[in-house]
Amino acid sequence: MTRLAHERHCQEIAHQIGELRAVVTSGADLSRAVPTTPDWSLEELVRHLGGALRWVALMVRTGAVEETPEEDVPEFEGPGVRGDAAALDAWLAESGELVVGALREAGPDARVWSWAGIDNAGFWARRMTHEVTVHRADATLAAGLPYEVAPEVAADAVDEWLEIVEWAQRTMPDDEVHGLRGPLRTLHLHATDTEAEWLIRLDEDGVSWSRGHEKATVALRGPLTWVLLAFYRRITLDDPRVEVLGERKVLEHWLALASFG
Helix, strand or coil: CCCCCHHHHHHHHHHHHHHHHHHHCCCCCCCCECCCCCCCEHHHHHHHHHHHHHHHHHHHHHCCCCCCCHHHCCCCCCCCCCCCHHHHHHHHHHHHHHHHHHHHHHCCCCECCCCCCCCEHHHHHHHHHHHHHHHHHHHHHHCCCCCCCCHHHHHHHHHHHHHHHHHHHHHCCCCHHHHHCCCCEEEEEEECCCCCEEEEEEECCEEEEEECCCCCCEEEEECHHHHHHHHCCCCCCCCCCCEEEECHHHHHHHHHHCCCC
């Protein structure tokens, strides 16, 4: 699998927003706590995500050269009335249209500030794809509804997370990821329903990774959707949809120090 194209990211953002809107309008209790984001209710999760989409849309549309304050983003916080699924749905739909429209109009190479030093709209198309993909999982699982994600999207989400971990260890000397340095240990992620596999190496130099199959200190196996969600700590390692083989503590240590999303 190769990295997704800009237009594919735009398509997936639109798709994921549509799927999340179906959760909002499903009759689920918007005040229900979301177990994987325990500080938020389902409504607060949706408002967080919609605000982030509008923030990115504004930065892409204006070609921001520095971070735009949230207070400068129109309708960042969402509808004034709480608990109104129809109003929340309409606001979320508009949020998705704004960001997808801005990203498509700009194209992947348009200059835009980002926190990762990749200052183009392509970074934000990819980042928002996986922001929505994983937060839709939060909302969907909280509502007790089925969840699935396209294999190429799930694989790109794992790649992006690993790239962000590498970025953090290069640029953030105080980040927890440096706690992964030490004697050689390896992690193998193995999707049982596709050909997607990863080998993550932890040693004195930090984190490095590649795609492929190799015997490792610990392996995380299962359908790619559930490997992704376990890797993002959206399901536990005891979930029957995944299997851990080898030295489980190595994987637990990784998840504790390299968490993201």
